[in-house]
Amino acid sequence: MKPPVFDYIAATSTDMAVAALAAAGGEAKIIAGGQSLMPMLSFRLLRPSLLVDINRIPGLAYIEEADTCLRIGALTRHFQIETSPVIARHLPVLSAAMTHVAHLAIRNRGTIGGSLSHGDPAAELPMIAVLLDATLHIESVSGQRAVRAQDFFLDALTVDLDSAEVLAEIILPKLPPNTGWGFEEIARRHGDFAIAAVAATLTVSDGSIRQARIALTGVGPTPVRAAAAETLLIGHALENKLVESVARAVRAAIAPEDDLHASADYRRHLAGVLTDRALHAAWRRAQGEP
Amino acid sequence: MxxxxxxxxxxxxxxxxxxxxxxxxxxxxxxAYTDDRQIVRPLHVAFRRSDQSHAKIRLIDSAAARKAPGVVAIFTAVDLSEDVRTLVATSRMKDYHATPIFPLARGKVRYVGEPVVGVIAQSRYQAEDALELIVIDYEPLPVVIDPEQAVRDGAPLLHEEAGTNVLVSREFKRGDIDAVLASAPVRVEGRFRMHRKTPVAIEPRACVAEYDAGRQALTLHSATQVPGIVRDALAAALDIPGHRVRVIAPDVGGGFGGKGSLYPEEIFVCAAARRLRRAVKWTSDRMEDLLANTQGFDEIVDAEIGLDAGGHVLALRADVIGDVGAYSIYPWTAALEPIQVVSFLPGPYRIEHYRGRVQAVATSKAPTGPYRGVGRPTSTFVMERLMDMAAARLSIDPAEIRRRNLIPADELPYKAASGIVWDKSGFHECLQAACNAIGYDAWRARQKTARANGRWIGIGIASYAELTGIGSRISVAPGMPINTGxxxxxxxxxxxxxxxxxxxxxxxxxxxxxxxxxxxxxxxxxxxxxxxxxxxxxxxxxxxxxxxxxxxxxxxxxxxxxxxxxxxxxxxxxxxxxxxxxxxxxxxxxxxxxxxxxxxxxxxxxxxxxxxxxxxxxxxxxxxxxxxxxxxDPVFGTTSSATHIAVVEIDPQTYQIRIDQFVVAEDCGKLVNPLIVDGQVHGGVAQGIGAALYEEVRYDPQGQILTASLVDYLVPSACEIPSIQVTHVESASPTTLGGFRGMGEGGTIGALAAIANAVADALSPLGVDINELPMTPERLFRLIEAAKAETRS
Missing domain, CATH: 3.30.365.10 (Aldehyde oxidase/xanthine dehydrogenase, molybdopterin binding domain)
Structure with a gap:
């Protein structure tokens, strides 16, 4: 379990990083926290000719509040997000999700940009990005582009990021007023990748749901939004019959697979149970309960 | 004086x-662990390991690898055949078939992960780079992966010279089992499956051999539990007198039995160091640890007890298939684990009639060896499940049925049906102390209320006894190459x-x-x-x-x-x-x-x-x-015993199991240091919880290992382990000097069964049997879904 030979550059600016990526002709990988990349190198599952280290680029790690959104630099560590008061105030569902991301030692090192770029099918951050309609800013020598999180995750460990591109910034719209949230995850052990996880937000006014968002991870190759299930909620108050039909719609919307830790059937079962719990939690919070 | x-x-x-x-x-x-040892210009080994489950080695082409940067030497089994005498884990047991211990696979590979070629280079990185350049031409042979198929006549053979895959079989018998069972008023039986585990010491194995050419002396630093055994074996294998072979186990980061046998890698680094007159070092990485460390507990047990109407066990019968993996390890032999299952199955109970039959079956998996508890985690799981199943059938409380069957103090020493003699130990005292410590009756009352509210709470008891500190009279019995008494x-x-x-x-x-x-x-x-x-x-x-x-x-x-x-x-x-x-x-x-x-x-x-x-x-x-x-020499050794009680709650929707309380009352005789005893019990229970709920080595039907990383092989972390209460019972003066009883393994032995019984108890309203460990959420989901489907139909 030793990595094969590779070259290494410690970039000091994003321009330098993307230039190095471009020059490597598709053979380079970015290293940030290294929490997924290093094991893959050690297993020799990846054989990049060059590692471009972005850890020393100044100004890539930040959490900034704007009027309608939060901007998070790609190099921001999980721990910073987990403990950020700004995020706790505006996107508490993200704060809650962060406690499920691996363990403290990993959260001290791992980055949001790394997690999203890696695209693990059972990770929390991709799911939250999809839930919150994040926009991802990507840079390369040929310029900048923006991708909606919904369109970014293409398949397991496959994202819309060219080998010469670097994810630079994540933009998360603030939640509307009167929005409650729920986050439910089942993993084999605390900190493991999710067998199934559901995050939901409900925006409520006059006792009925105006906007509903439900996202899942661990139940398919990419995080998913359960759009049909969300639609069922609009205009209604949350009650058990409705939740049952929403859970059914969620189960129908996903295509989980068997793996060593859980069957597709169990994941589908959990998706329904966790949807129920996440929606009830979101509903309670939308009424101002803690 | x-x-x-x-x-x-x-x-x-x-x-x-x-x-x-x-x-x-x-x-x-x-x-200072083995890998920390500072040596001048050491050479590093990387092993090319088999990616085949069972195959003939047609050809090994190392030509390109020899030219790779930093490579100093490359050895195959043939290259070392003159350097190393073959060791065999002998046994006097009849129907035992030994398998030879080679430093590298010879002629054939028998499990994925078996070392085939050793590359020695200036650095581990260079050695691993060179591994990829070696071409091995394998001729695949029929898979020998399912132990129940492997025992059948005509099954493909892993060791042709043995003429069978059954490396040893044995029967323990006392009384007229068939007649007593046939006439027993109550009979409960089950087919139990304990899935394979691997020890996962935090420090993987490591060894470094230094050869002093001037003195013709070899020093091996090895992360081993058994430096004396390794020294004696190396002296024989390498034909060097004992005073010129020294084996040092420096600080060692856990073993759990997994560092308790002689390993091919230890022989290899020594042979290579002597040949090259250089220090040669190998440190296992985690993948090698999961592939090629000795594994443990892999049994299928069909067992039945017959009882009278008062819940007294009259007879016990068991048929065990133990999947021992590819080789009979040195010096313990493949008999170690499975035979202990039938030796200890009657447990601390008064059972007159018994028949336990066991077959140790070779399959193309990593060899099994000692793992904390050896045989007894499985035997205790089976016996304690049967006791609870019988209690449920007879509507007797689980604590009470144990009270009725535990050997009373005045009948100790007691010769168990398998031949083991229990000396005085606190069988009843431990049960009572554990019940007191956890507040057993109060929990039963709480459980009743919780059930009425739709909550699934379960209370599980496990009582067991083990032989510890065994002396020469017992350890001579299996006729191993050494006497450990x-x-x-x-x-x-x-x-x-x-x-x-x-x-x-x-x-x-x-x-x-x-x-x-x-x-x-x-x-x-x-x-x-x-x-x-x-x-x-x-x-x-x-x-x-x-x-x-x-x-x-x-x-x-x-x-x-x-x-x-x-x-x-x-x-x-x-x-x-x-x-x-x-x-x-x-x-x-x-x-x-x-x-x-x-x-x-x-x-x-x-x-x-x-x-x-x-x-x-x-x-x-x-x-x-x-x-x-x-x-x-304690001559016979002594008896250690304990009762564990677990309380679990299962989420009726997600089927996640939470352990709410865990109590151990144990008799390890005179405590030398209560802090250390508590620590040993805590660690053992944690390992037992792992075995009960998380840990399982998985191979696919082609013999490829699926649990080659710690993402796939799950060991519990601190978050999964509850606070554990330990109560010490010093019941009676045992037969050993100082009154000590062994207690390193007991935590693991009892915990699996206690958890299994607690889970079964929680699910008893659904009529779900727990007869397989680990009880993962997936297995629970399937059992509960099946039970619900049955209720509906």
Whole structure:
């Protein structure tokens, strides 16, 4: 379990990083926290000719509040997000999700940009990005582009990021007023990748749901939004019959697979149970309960 | 020599809660593990391991690899055939088929992960780069992966020369089992599956061989539990006399049995070091650890008990298939684990009629070896499930059915149906103490209310007994290459008055540097802090095997007692001349010899100075070296017992299991250090929880291992382990010197069954049986779905 030979550059600016990526002709990988990349190198599952280290680029790690959104630099560590008061105030569902991301030692090192770029099918951050309609800013020598999180995750460990591109910034719209949230995850052990996880937000006014968002991870190759299930909620108050039909719609919307830790059937079962719990939690919070 | 008077006036060192003396070193990074050893220009080994489950090796082409940067040598089995004599784990058991131990696969590979080629290079990186350039042409052979198929006539054979895949079979029998079962008023039976585990020590195995060409001497540092066994085996395999082979187990980061056997890699680095006249080092990475470390517990058990209407067990029958993997490991043989299952199945219960049959079946998986508990985690799981199933059938409380069947104190010693003799141990006392500690009756009441509210709470009891600290009369029985029934202690006071106590045991987390020093201090009359314990070094004493099988405190503690008493006599003898007082008037305490009732005393250092450099002060007969070496043999060993009780709650929707409370009441005899006993029990229970709920080595039907990383093989972390309450029962004086009983494994033995019973109890309203471990959420989901489907139909 030793990595094969590779070259290494410690970039000091994003321009330098993307230039190095471009020059490597598709053979380079970015290293940030290294929490997924290093094991893959050690297993020799990846054989990049060059590692471009972005850890020393100044100004890539930040959490900034704007009027309608939060901007998070790609190099921001999980721990910073987990403990950020700004995020706790505006996107508490993200704060809650962060406690499920691996363990403290990993959260001290791992980055949001790394997690999203890696695209693990059972990770929390991709799911939250999809839930919150994040926009991802990507840079390369040929310029900048923006991708909606919904369109970014293409398949397991496959994202819309060219080998010469670097994810630079994540933009998360603030939640509307009167929005409650729920986050439910089942993993084999605390900190493991999710067998199934559901995050939901409900925006409520006059006792009925105006906007509903439900996202899942661990139940398919990419995080998913359960759009049909969300639609069922609009205009209604949350009650058990409705939740049952929403859970059914969620189960129908996903295509989980068997793996060593859980069957597709169990994941589908959990998706329904966790949807129920996440929606009830979101509903309670939308009424101002803690 | 009377020591009784002083014993009353000073605090005992044995029994004191002394913090582990090794911990400051280990916890501040000052420990030195095998991989830490600093060597001039060592060479590094990477093994090309088999990616085939069962295949003939047609051709190995290493030409390209030999030219790779940094490569110094490449060896295959053929290259080393002149260097290494074949070792065989022999046994006198009939129908036993040994398998040879080679450093590298010879002719054929028999499991994924088996070392085939060793590449030796300037760095591990270069060695791994070169591995990829080796081409091996395999001819695939039929898979031998399912143990139930492998036992059948005509199944493809893993070891053709054995003529069968059944490496050993055995039957234990007492009484007329068939007739008694047939007429028993109540019978419960089950088919139980314990899935394969792997020990996962935090420090993977590592070994480095240094060859001194001038002296033709070999030193192996190895992360092993058994330096003495490895030394003796290497002397034979490499044809070097014992005084020119030294095996040192420095600080070792856990073993759990997984470092308790001789390994091919140890032979390889030694043979290579001698051939190359260079130091050769191999450190297992985690993937190699999961592929090729000895694994454990892999059994299918069909078992049945017959009871009378009062819930008394009349008869027990069991048929066991033990999947032992590809080889019969050295020196324990493939018989070790599966035979213990049938030996210990009757447990601490009075069962007159018994038949236990076992087949140890070779399959193309990593070899199994000792793993904490050996056989007894499975036997306890099966027996304790049967007891609960019988209790449910008869509507008797699980605690009560155990009370009715545990061997009463006045019938001990008791010869169990499998031939094991239990000496006096607190079978009933442990059950009662565990029930008291957890508040058993209160929990049952709470459970009733919770059930009415739709909550799934379960309470699970497991009682067991084990043989520990076994002596020569028991360990001779299987006819292994070695007899493990003795250990030696060598205690010496040097010219500065400092005390060195050397042992053949090899602590790898047990805290023996502390507990053995306590025993020595107690019996020598020395200060605890003046004693240095040397262990884990084959040169420390003439013979010794190591630390495993809950033996070290009993055997090494016994030897320490004998040696310390002898040295104490020598001190007293010399001191009586120096103080001009009779021995009977002297007391030894805190490293000083005092004339009782006076303030006249001299220190050990004063005595040592006289003995070693002022011998004119002493008559001839009092000048003997202040040293003694004693070997202790507990002959039979002793019985340790415990009851574990777990309370779990299962989420009725997600089927996640949470352990709410866990209690252990155990009888390990005289406690040397309660802090360390508690730590051992905690660790054992954690491992048992892992085995019950998380851990499972998985192979696919083609024999590819699926659990080759710690993402796939799940060990519990601190988050998954509840707080564990431990209650100590010192029931009766056992047969060992000092009254010690072994307790290193018990935590694991009881925990699986307690958890299994608690889960089954929680689900009893659904009619779900728990007969497979680990009980993962996936398995629970399937069982519950099936039960619900049955209810609907």
């Amino acid at each position: 009377s020591e009784a008077p002083e014993m009353h006036v000073r605090p005992k060192i044995v029994g004191a809660r002394i913090k582990r003396t090794e911990d400051p070193r280990l916890l501040t990074g000052l420990g 003795t250990e030696t202690a060598s205690i010496r006071i040097d010219s500065t008055g400092a005390i060195t106590a050397a042992f053949g045991v090899a602590s790898h987390g047990q805290g023996l540097e502390t507990t053995l020093a306590q025993v020595v201090a107690e019996h020598l009359g020395a200060r605890f802090e003046d004693i240095r314990v040397i262990q884990g070094d084959s040169a420390a004493v003439a013979g010794g095997t190591g630390t495993y099988a809950s033996r070290s405190m009993v055997l090494a503690g016994g030897a320490a007692t004998l040696a310390a008493q002898t040295v104490r006599d020598k001190i007293l003898n010399a001191a009586s001349h120096l103080l001009e007082a009779s021995v009977g008037d002297l007391a030894v305490q805190d490293g000083k010899i005092t004339i009782v009732g006076t303030d006249r005393s001299i220190s050990f250092a004063d005595v040592a100075r006289a003995v070693y450099s002022e011998i004119g002060k002493l008559p001839q007969e009092a000048r003997g070296e202040l040293a003694a070496t004693k070997t202790y």
